[in-house]
Amino acid sequence: MFNLGYLAALLPLYIFVWLPIQEMLFGPSQRAPDTRIPSLNRSFIASDDPLDCPPHHYNTFILSHEPLIVYIEDFLSADESKHLIEISEDKFTPSTVSTGAEASIQTDIRHSEVALIARDDQVRCIENRARAFQGWRPDLHIERLRTQRYGVGGHYRNHFDWSGASRDADRVSTFMVYVDADCEGGGTKFPRLRMPDVSKGRWCEFLECDRQQDEDRSELAADNWGITFKPIKGNAIFWENLRPDGRGYEETFHAGLPVLAGTKIGLNIWSWGPARRI
């Protein structure tokens, strides 16, 4: 029997999940533009509306070309960090992990709180910085920004940001931005990356170079495997998640290490684009 209850339950999924994805992948549908843009904006960047952003400067350091991993010093200004913390404060809810279709709280895997933040002009300037960094790719859309707060004991176990679930679209890149880092511990660790040559450049300012300080020494011991970025307020790590053939980079496996004291707040900027999987 046809059940209207099911239809009512599926309708928000269709409107808020499928329609934005469909539009992102296949371009504008036959619907009127004024209904199309707001529905897209709920999840992804849709518009190039004029925006007046203050001048901003950051420094970049390439850690790896394949996968592309770039460390960005001063990605956020002090004023932007302050603003992000303020607008997140009343929106934090416990983080969940997705297992297939369902999301659940599993603090042994991920222990933190997440805030889905409003797209005010300061936030849009940060989104646009992330788009500019990636060359204003027309096929790339920024997922609504989220801040993530970790207290003592907060952590996020090893995972990938790409999902591989869809043949057509995925999170093509990640910016992991440190909005607040008044903490001990809480580094971002990539166990499958090799340490760069730390005798050159400024790497030891940004990476844990003193191996004794890493609690997971066994994994690090052999051949310089494993990199831990220190949480430093305002700075960011950018990486590409997908190979040109659409497969996810295994090297991007990463974790948010436990916060030992204080609070850490991160900002996730995930860009969606075509995965072009065969």
Ligand SMILES: O=C(O)CCC(=O)C(=O)O
């Ligand atoms: O907090 C971190 O260091 C990592 C966070 C992370 O990987 C994520 O939110 O996907």
Ligand SMILES: [Fe+2]
């Ligand atoms: Fe992640």
